[in-house]
Amino acid sequence: MELDKLAEMDLRMGKANQEIFAETLEKLAAKDRDIVAVTSDSRGSGKLVPFGQKFPQQIVEVGIAEQNLVGVAAGLASAGKKAFAVSPACFLTARALEQIKNDVAYSDNPVKLVGISAGVSYGALGTTHHSLHDFAALRAINNLIIVAPADNFETEQAVLLASQSSSPVYLRFGKKAMPFLSEENQKFEFGKARIVREGSDLTIIANGETVYPAWKAAKALDERHGISAKVVSMHTIKPLDTQLLDGLAAKRKPIITVEEHMVNGGLGEACASYLFQKGARNRFQIMGIPDEYTVTGSQMEILGHYGISPEGILARAEQLLK
Amino acid sequence: MTDSELKIKSVLLRKNLLKYIYKAKAGHTGGSLSCVDTLNVLYNRVLNVDPADFKNPNRDRYIQSKGHCVEALFVTLADRGFFPESDLETLCQYQSHYIGHPTKKVNGVEQNTGALGHGLPICVGEAIAAKLDGKSHRVFTLLGDGEMPEGSNWEAFLSAAHYKLDNLYAILDNNKQQITGSNQEVMNTDSLREKLEAFGWAVREVDGHDLDQLEKALNQGPLEAGKPSFVIAHTIKGKGISYMESVLKWHHGVPSPEQYELAMTELDTAEAQI
Ligand SMILES: Cc1ncc(C[n+]2csc(CCOP(=O)(O)OP(=O)(O)O)c2C)c(N)n1
Ligand SMILES: [Mg+2]
Numbered sequence: 001m002e003l004d005k006l007a008e009m010d011l012r013m014g015k016a017n018q019e020i021f022a023e024t025l026e027k028l029a030a031k032d033r034d035i036v037a038v039t040s041d042s043r044g045s046g047k048l049v050p051f052g053q054k055f056p057q058q059i060v061e062v063g064i065a066e067q068n069l070v071g072v073a074a075g076l077a078s079a080g081k082k083a084f085a086v087s088p089a090c091f092l093t094a095r096a097l098e099q100i101k102n103d104v105a106y107s108d109n110p111v112k113l114v115g116i117s118a119g120v121s122y123g124a125l126g127t128t129h130h131s132l133h134d135f136a137a138l139r140a141i142n143n144l145i146i147v148a149p150a151d152n153f154e155t156e157q158a159v160l161l162a163s164q165s166s167s168p169v170y171l172r173f174g175k176k177a178m179p180f181l182s183e184e185n186q187k188f189e190f191g192k193a194r195i196v197r198e199g200s201d202l203t204i205i206a207n208g209e210t211v212y213p214a215w216k217a218a219k220a221l222d223e224r225h226g227i228s229a230k231v232v233s234m235h236t237i238k239p240l241d242t243q244l245l246d247g248l249a250a251k252r253k254p255i256i257t258v259e260e261h262m263v264n265g266g267l268g269e270a271c272a273s274y275l276f277q278k279g280a281r282n283r284f285q286i287m288g289i290p291d292e293y294t295v296t297g298s299q300m301e302i303l304g305h306y307g308i309s310p311e312g313i314l315a316r317a318e319q320l321l322k
Numbered sequence: 323m324t325d326s327e328l329k330i331k332s333v334l335l336r337k338n339l340l341k342y343i344y345k346a347k348a349g350h351t352g353g354s355l356s357c358v359d360t361l362n363v364l365y366n367r368v369l370n371v372d373p374a375d376f377k378n379p380n381r382d383r384y385i386q387s388k389g390h391c392v393e394a395l396f397v398t399l400a401d402r403g404f405f406p407e408s409d410l411e412t413l414c415q416y417q418s419h420y421i422g423h424p425t426k427k428v429n430g431v432e433q434n435t436g437a438l439g440h441g442l443p444i445c446v447g448e449a450i451a452a453k454l455d456g457k458s459h460r461v462f463t464l465l466g467d468g469e470m471p472e473g474s475n476w477e478a479f480l481s482a483a484h485y486k487l488d489n490l491y492a493i494l495d496n497n498k499q500q501i502t503g504s505n506q507e508v509m510n511t512d513s514l515r516e517k518l519e520a521f522g523w524a525v526r527e528v529d530g531h532d533l534d535q536l537e538k539a540l541n542q543g544p545l546e547a548g549k550p551s552f553v554i555a556h557t558i559k560g561k562g563i564s565y566m567e568s569v570l571k572w573h574h575g576v577p578s579p580e581q582y583e584l585a586m587t588e589l590d591t592a593e594a595q596i
Contacts, residue, residue: 041501042502062471063509064469064470064471065471065472065509094437095439124348125390126425126434128389128435128436129422296421297416297418298416305416
C-alpha cells in the first residue's frame with residue numbers, strides 16, 4: 001500500500017481513540033467523584049479495566065444487559081452523576097435505542113453514551129457487531145449531541161466537553177490507532193468542524209476513523225495532480241457545522257463526504273440535506289457503506305471493498321474533478 | 323455410533339475447532355470448548371436434521387443464542403456433512419461465509435445470531451408455530467450463562483411457559499465465566515434453577531461434559547409435560563485443555579504455536595484413554 005507509507009512518514013502516530021477515552025476518563029475520575037462509568041461486561045473492550053481497579057466506587061457493572069445499562073445510566077445522571085455508559089456501539093445504539101430516546105434524550109438526563117468499536121471495527125464478527133445505523137438512528141432523536149472524533153486530540157477534547165455537558169451526548173470511537181491529524185489546528189468545540197488540511201479545489205468531509213484515509217487521499221491528490229483538497233473533520237454530526245457548509249456552498253467546489261456508516265441517514269445525507277435546501281450547487285458525492293448485506297472480512301477489507309480507503313477516496317476525487 | 327465413538331468424536335471436534343481458530347487467529351475458544359459436548363450430543367444423538375435436506379419443514383430446530391461460539395457449531399456441522407470441512411480454511415477471511423458468528427449463508431445454520439439475548443425469543447416463535455401447525459418437531463437453543471441478564475431472555479421465559487411450550491428446550495452452557503470475570507462478580511444470577519422453576523419451566527441439572535447425561539436430558543421428551551425444558555449443563559470454560567480450563571483470557575484467546583502443539587498432545591492423550 002503505497003499511499004499508506006506515504007502518509008505515515010508525516011504524522012505522529014497516536015493510540016486508538018477508545019484508549020484515549022479511557023485514559024481521559026481516568027484523569028477526570030481522579031478529580032471528580034461524580035464521574036461514573038457504567039459497563040455491560042464491556043470494560044475490557046472499553047479499555048476500562050485499569051479504571052475499574054483504580055476507582056472501584058466509580059464503576060457500575062450491569063452485566064450483559066444493554067437496555068438496563070442505559071436506564072441505569074439515566075438514573076445516575078438524573079441523580080447528578082456524570083454517567084458514561086460504555087458498550088460496543090452496535091449494542092448500545094440498537095438494543096438500547098428506546099432507553100436512549102426516552103430515558104436519556106426525551107427525559108433530558110445528560111448521560112454520556114460511549115459507543116466503542118464502532119462502524120465495522122469488529123470486522124469478521126459480522127453484521128451483528130457492526131454499527132452502521134447509529135448516526136441515522138440517533139440523528140432522528142431530539143436532544144442528543146452526536147460526536148465521532150477523528151484523532152486522539154479530538155477524542156480527549158470530546159470526553160472533557162462531554163463530562164461538562166448538560167445535554168446528552170453520544171461519543172463514537174473505533175479501535176484502530178490513529179495519528180494526530182493536525183498539530184496546528186488545536187481548536188475543538190462541539191458543532192464546529194475542524195479543518196485538518198487546507199485546500200481550495202475540493203473538500204473532503206469525513207468523521208471518525210475515516211478522516212485519516214481522507215487526509216491520505218488529499219495528500220496524494222496534491223502530490224500526483226497538484227490538486228489542493230481541504231479535509232474537514234466533521235466530528236459533530238449533530239449539531240452540524242452549518243457555517244462551514246455555508247462557506248463551502250459559496251465557493252461551489254466539489255464536495256465528497258466519507259463515513260464508516262451506511263450511506264442512509266449518516267454524515268453525507270446530513271450535509272446534503274442542509275446544503276441543497278440552501279440552494280447549494282456544488283457537485284456532491286457520498287461515500288459510505290451501501291445498503292446491502294455487508295461484505296465479510298476484516299475492518300480494512302470491508303472498508304477497502306467499498307472504497308472507504310485512501311485509494312478509493314483518491315479515485316472518487318479524480319473522477320469527480322474530471 | 324457407539325458411546326465410545328461418540329466420546330472420540332468430542333475429542334475430534336475439540337481438535338478441529340482449535341485447528342480453525344488457530345488458523346484464523348481468531349475465535350471464541352473457551353466457550354466453544356465448554357459447549358462442544360452439547361453440540362456433539364445434539365447433532366449426533368438428538369436432532370432430527372438432514373444435511374441433504376436441511377430445509378425440511380419437519381426438522382428439529384437448533385438456534386445457537388451464544389453465537390460467538392460459532393467454531394464449535396461449524397466443526398460439528400462439517401462433521402455431520404452439512405458442508406466440506408475444508409470450507410473452514412476460509413474462516414474469517416475476506417468474502418467467506420464462515421465468519422465469527424453463525425449466518426444462514428452456511429448450510430445447517432438456522433438463524434443469524436451473535437448479539438446475545440436473541441436466540442430464545444426466536445425459538446419461542448418457532449415452537450408456537452410448530453404447535454399451531456400440529457407438528458411434532460422440537461426446538462432447541464443454547465444460551466451462555468453471561469447472557470442471562472439480557473432482559474429479552476426473561477421476557478421469553480414468561481412467553482414459553484405461558485404457551486406451555488413443551489416442544490422447547492433451552493440448554494444453558496453454565497461455565498460460570500464471561501468476559502470480565504465470573505458470573506458471580508459481573509452479575510449474580512444465582513439460584514437459576516429456582517428462578518426458572520418459578521417462571522414455569524421444568525429444570526434439570528447435568529454434567530455438561532457427560533454425554534450420557536446430556537442425551538438423557540435432551541432426548542426423552544419434555545422434562546415435564548406441558549412445560550418448556552431448561553437444562554443447566556454444568557461445564558468448564560476451556561474444557562479439555564489443561565491450561566485453558568477456567569482461565570479468563572481464553573474467552574477469545576488464540577493459542578501460540580507452542581500452546582497449540584501442547585493442546586493437540588493433550589487431546590491425543592485424551593483420545594487414547596477412551
Ligand atoms: C448483546 C450483546 N452484548 C455483548 C456482546 C459481547 N459479548 C460476546 S461474548 C460475551 C460474553 C458472553 O459470556 P457467556 O454468555 O457466559 O458466554 P461463554 O462463557 O459461553 O463464552 C459478550 C459480552 C454480545 N455478543 N451481544
Ligand atoms: Mg459463560
